[in-house]
Amino acid sequence: GQSLEQPSEVTAVEGAIVQINCTYQTSGFYGLSWYQQHDGGAPTFLSYNALDGLEETGRFSSFLSRSDSYGYLLLQELQMKDSASYFCAVSSASKIIFGSGTRLSIRP
Amino acid sequence: GAGVSQSPSNKVTEKGKDVELRCDPISGHTALYWYRQSLGQGLEFLIYFQGNSAPDKSGLPSDRFSAERTGGSVSTLTIQRTQQEDSAVYLCASSTSNRDFTDTQYFGPGTRLTVL
Numbered sequence: 001g002q003s004l005e006q007p008s009e010v011t012a013v014e015g016a017i018v019q020i021n022c023t024y025q026t027s028g029f030y031g032l033s034w035y036q037q038h039d040g041g042a043p044t045f046l047s048y049n050a051l052d053g054l055e056e057t058g059r060f061s062s063f064l065s066r067s068d069s070y071g072y073l074l075l076q077e078l079q080m081k082d083s084a085s086y087f088c089a090v091s092s093a094s095k096i097i098f099g100s101g102t103r104l105s106i107r108p
Numbered sequence: 109g110a111g112v113s114q115s116p117s118n119k120v121t122e123k124g125k126d127v128e129l130r131c132d133p134i135s136g137h138t139a140l141y142w143y144r145q146s147l148g149q150g151l152e153f154l155i156y157f158q159g160n161s162a163p164d165k166s167g168l169p170s171d172r173f174s175a176e177r178t179g180g181s182v183s184t185l186t187i188q189r190t191q192q193e194d195s196a197v198y199l200c201a202s203s204t205s206n207r208d209f210t211d212t213q214y215f216g217p218g219t220r221l222t223v224l
Contacts, residue, residue, distance in 0.1 A: 031210050042199060042215035043151065050210065087150055091209035094164050096141075098151040 002026045004099035006088055011105045012078055020073045020102045022088035030091040032064050032071045037101070038084045046073070046086075078106050110134070112216035114200050120222045121190055129185040129219045133202030140183050141213060142175060143199040151199065157183060158205075190223045197221070 012018040031050040035043040049064035142154040177183040201213035
């Protein structure tokens with residue numbers, strides 16, 4: 001079967017750092033993506049990893065270890081506007097599968 | 109230019125009726141995707157088009173669901189004989205191409221379907 005696991009909820013403090021993990025089991029793998037979705041809004045693309053290692057884009061970084069079938073999204077200098085749901089997604093040859101999402105709540 | 113647009117934004121229908129959902133992708137994007145998202149859930153991939161062709165329709169939940177794309181642009185998702193479990197937000201996305209789903213997808217605002 002194919003599945004992605006990520007925590008359902010994470011709470012962090014404004015200005016802090018938070019890491020959202022994603023583990024996957026899929027038949028065929030091309031890359032791991034991360035999307036952000038605010039309540040009532042559409043998903044927006046954050047990052048994509050096809051190779052092992054860390055990709056950095058501003059305050060957000062994404063990591064992939066293909067041998068461990070594991071990745072994470074790292075958010076630094078958290079701002080209140082970062083409160084949203086974050087989805088990891090695995091791409092394969094014929095489809096893309098999304099995790100159930102991690103709801104990130106940020107406290108002042 | 110304009111982003112992905114979808115219509116209608118909201119649709120309320122009675123069980124057993126047919127509904128048609130429309131997606132206008134970003135101009136020039138050859139790949140188009142349909143997803144379904146139930147309340148508080150992740151995205152469920154339904155189908156994608158490369159140009160006017162849908163290589164794999166196995167993600168469609170049942171034979172009541174069909175999709176087409178014409179002119180390499182607008183796509184419609186049709187649900188026949190709607191059931192209450194079809195209630196969800198239907199999201200459309202497009203990308204410049206579809207290299208094994210690795211290209212960035214740009215999402216539309218979605219159509220919220222409610223089946224009474």
